[in-house]
Amino acid sequence: MKDRLKVSLLVWNLSTNDGFIRASLLKAALIRLGYEVEILGFLFGNELYGAIRLESEVYAVEGINYPSFFKSVGKILKHIDGDIIYAIKPQPASFGVALLKKLYTRRAVILDIDDWELSWHGGDEWQYRPTLKQLAKDLFKKDGVLRLPNHPLYLKWMEALVNQANAVTVHTEFLHQRFGGTFVPNGKDTSLFDPAQYDAESSRSRYGLSQYRILMFPGAPRPYKGLEDVLIALDKINQPDLRLVIVGGSPYDDYDQQLQQKWGRWIIKLPKYPADVMPDLVAAAHIVVVPQRDTPETRAQFPLKLTDGMAMAKPILSTRVGDIPKILGDTGYLVEPACPEQIAEQIQLIFQNLESANQRGIKARERCVEHYSIEAMASVLKSVIARL
Structure with missing residues (x-):
């Protein structure tokens, strides 16, 4: 028997602060509760985000475009061994991966939503209505936009799957009204910031x-x-x-x-x-x-x-x-x-x-x-x- 439960925090891009800061705060809070915690994610850049210390226990896999991205997903799935999977943001590279792991392990998934991802693309007004020719280009050309794992079409799909999470956490009233869930504020280490x-x-x-x-x-x-x-x-x-x-x-x-x-x-x-x-x-x-x-x-x-x-x-x-x-x-x-x-x-x-x-x-x-x-x-x- 394990002494304590483990939580796997999934961050879609460890090359930027887009999710890592929130993950590090959640990690600190979970450690306070006595859980073992790991942070995993993809590198859609040349190096780890600057605020990630070299000695941090972070497992990073190369983030690349589809279809090669499926290989990266396979690698990270093998390393996720938490009893609870905590996905940061409804991104395919975090929440999508968490749902795949849940599919064959039945492990509980928590989704944390700390931003409205589609707001960066026009929000509810955004639509993808390509011609057949444009769809083919977007899918099959080397620089086709649908090869990007964070394309807004996939973000829209992820939002539609929010109810597949076992729990949802948010940190603003706007996000609560849109996605429901439980308020978990952005905490500060007030012993460090003293x-x-x-x-x-x-x-x-x-x-x-x-x-x-x-x-x-x-x-x-x-x-x-x-x-x-x-x-x-x-x-x-x-x-x-x-x-x-x-x-x-x-x-x-x-x-x-x-x-x-x-x-x-x-x-x-x-x-x-x-x-x-x-x-x-x-x-x-x-x-x-x-x-x-x-x-x-x-x-x-x-x-x-x-x-x-x-x-x-x-x-x-x-x-x-x-x-x-x-x-x-x-x-x-x-x-x-x-x-x-x-x-x-x-x-x-x-x-x-x-x-x-x-x-x-x-x-x-x-x-x-x-x-x-x-x-x-x-x-x-x-x-x-x-x-x-």
């Missing part, structure tokens, strides 16, 4: 930020994340010691270079750092900004940058989009999306009353510990697994 362990001035000095008042965005810039609105606000305020610090940059395209070209005088770009260094970086911030715009993508999201700031007791300036007001409660500063004028007002208000803003940050940490910690995740997961 402001008592860091000195803000020392952190600012370490990263060359001592002479500035820092607005920090600890993530990858994308147009829907609203950084342009913050930069327009800084133009309006026009105070020379204000800076927007962007940590990590965009792994997707040259969008951060576009921001730099237009608003370079307000931007300080820092490189990507390992996860255990992030608390020290966030400690350097005066304000953490999460200025999401209102789009189908953002309504489904739980921005991890919120809990970075909350756990580190920082004043958080964000927008009324999706679940953000619910996550922050009364512990943050909220403005309407895509409204630089309101952002400018709030930045000035926070710095004029910084002591009061920092007190609000302390309340944000208390809220994070209670509702959005790894322990909070573990509590909910315990009941999900008990029902299987």
